[in-house]
Amino acid sequence: MAVQVGILGATGAVGQRFIQLLDGHPTFEIAALTASESSAGKTYREAAKWRVETQIPEEIAEMEVGATTPEAVSDDVDLLFSSLPSSVASEVEPEFLEAGHIISSNSLNDRMADDVPLTIPEINPDHLGLIEVQRDNRGWDGALIKNPNCSTITMVPTLAALDEFGLDRVDVTTLQAVSGAGYSGVTSMEIIDNAIPHIGGEESKMESESRKLLGGFDGAELSMHESTVNASCNRIPTLDGHLESLFVDLADEPTPEEARAAMREYPGADLPSAPEQLIHVFGDDEPDRPQPRMDRSRENGMQISAGGVASTDSGLKYNCLAHNTIRGAAGASLLNGELLVEGGWI
Numbered sequence: 001m002a003v004q005v006g007i008l009g010a011t012g013a014v015g016q017r018f019i020q021l022l023d024g025h026p027t028f029e030i031a032a033l034t035a036s037e038s039s040a041g042k043t044y045r046e047a048a049k050w051r052v053e054t055q056i057p058e059e060i061a062e063m064e065v066g067a068t069t070p071e072a073v074s075d076d077v078d079l080l081f082s083s084l085p086s087s088v089a090s091e092v093e094p095e096f097l098e099a100g101h102i103i104s105s106n107s108l109n110d111r112m113a114d115d116v117p118l119t120i121p122e123i124n125p126d127h128l129g130l131i132e133v134q135r136d137n138r139g140w141d142g143a144l145i146k147n148p149n150c151s152t153i154t155m156v157p158t159l160a161a162l163d164e165f166g167l168d169r170v171d172v173t174t175l176q177a178v179s180g181a182g183y184s185g186v187t188s189m190e191i192i193d194n195a196i197p198h199i200g201g202e203e204s205k206m207e208s209e210s211r212k213l214l215g216g217f218d219g220a221e222l223s224m225h226e227s228t229v230n231a232s233c234n235r236i237p238t239l240d241g242h243l244e245s246l247f248v249d250l251a252d253e254p255t256p257e258e259a260r261a262a263m264r265e266y267p268g269a270d271l272p273s274a275p276e277q278l279i280h281v282f283g284d285d286e287p288d289r290p291q292p293r294m295d296r297s298r299e300n301g302m303q304i305s306a307g308g309v310a311s312t313d314s315g316l317k318y319n320c321l322a323h324n325t326i327r328g329a330a331g332a333s334l335l336n337g338e339l340l341v342e343g344g345w346i
C-alpha cells in the first residue's frame with residue numbers, strides 16, 4: 001500500500017529535492033504540494049522555478065499547489081515533509097500537528113526541544129520513542145520529527161563511529177557550498193573569488209545538535225553526549241557538498257587504521273533510501289579525497305565520505321563530506337519518514 005505524502009514548502013530549493021528523491025519511491029506517493037498564498041491555485045510548473053538538474057516529473061508539474069494550511073491538505077495524507085523557512089514553520093507546523101498530521105521536518109525550529117526527536121536513522125533511531133512524550137506534553141495526535149542541519153549531518157556519522165574509542169572533544173572547520181544558503185542566499189558578487197568566514201547561527205547548531213544526536217534516551221528523557229564540540233563555519237564557492245576538517249580527541253587513542261575500520265564498518269539502515277554503506281572511507285593512497293565535485297553524489301547523494309585520517313598529539317584528524325541538500329536536507333527528512341513507517345508510527 002502506498003503511503004500518501006505531502007510537501008510543505010514544495011517550491012523552494014529543498015522542496016524541489018524532495019520531489020526529485022520521491023520520484024519512483026517504492027512506497028511514498030506525492031499527494032499534496034503546498035507553498036505560499038501567491039502560489040496557491042497554480043500548477044507546480046507555474047509556481048516553481050525548477051533548479052534541480054533532473055526534469056520535473058510530468059505528473060508533479062501538472063499538480064495544483066495548495067496553501068500551507070491544514071484545511072488545504074486532505075486528512076488522507078499520511079506523512080508531511082516540511083522544508084519551510086523556520087520563521088514560517090514555527091507558526092504553521094503546530095497547526096498541522098494539532099490537526100493530527102505527522103511531520104518529518106528539515107526546518108530549524110524545535111530541533112533542540114526536549115520532546116522532539118532529532119534523528120539520523122543510522123545513528124539514533126531509538127529517539128523516535130520521544131514521540132510518546134511529545135504527544136503527552138503537547139496534547140496533539142500528530143507527531144513532529146526533525147533532522148539536523150546539513151553541516152551537522154556531514155560529521156555526526158563519523159563521530160558516532162569513533163565514539164567506541166571514547167569521544168572527548170571535536171574541533172571542526174567547515175567549507176560549505178552555496179546551495180546551503182538557499183537560492184540567491186549568497187550573491188555571485190559576494191562569493192566568486194572569495195570565501196566568507198561566517199554563516200549566521202551555523203556554529204552553535206553544529207555544537208548543540210551533534211551532542212543531542214549522540215546522546216542517550218532512557219525511554220522518557222534525553223541526555224546530551226558529554227563531549228565538547230567547537231565549530232568554525234565558512235562559505236566557499238562550491239555548488240553542493242559540504243567539506244569539513246575535524247580534529248578529535250579520543251580517550252582510547254586508536255590508530256588511523258582502527259579509526260578507518262570503525263567508520264567503514266559502522267552499520268547502515270535497512271531503509272529504501274539509505275546507502276548500502278553509510279561511510280565511504282578513503283585510504284592513505286588517496287589523501288586528496290573526499291572532494292565536493294567528485295564525491296557528493298555517491299550512492300545517490302546519500303553516502304558520507306571520509307578521508308585523510310591521521311594521528312595528532314591528542315587524537316586524530318580527518319576530512320568528511322556530504323551532499324548538503326540531499327543527505328543534509330531532503331534526503332535526511334525522507335529517511336526519517338521511512339524510519340517512521342518502519343517503526344509503525346504511520
Ligand SMILES: N[C@@H](CC=O)C(=O)O
Binds near residue numbers: 179181199325328329
Ligand atoms: N545551514 C546550512 C544549510 C545546509 O545546506 C548552510 O548554510 O550551508
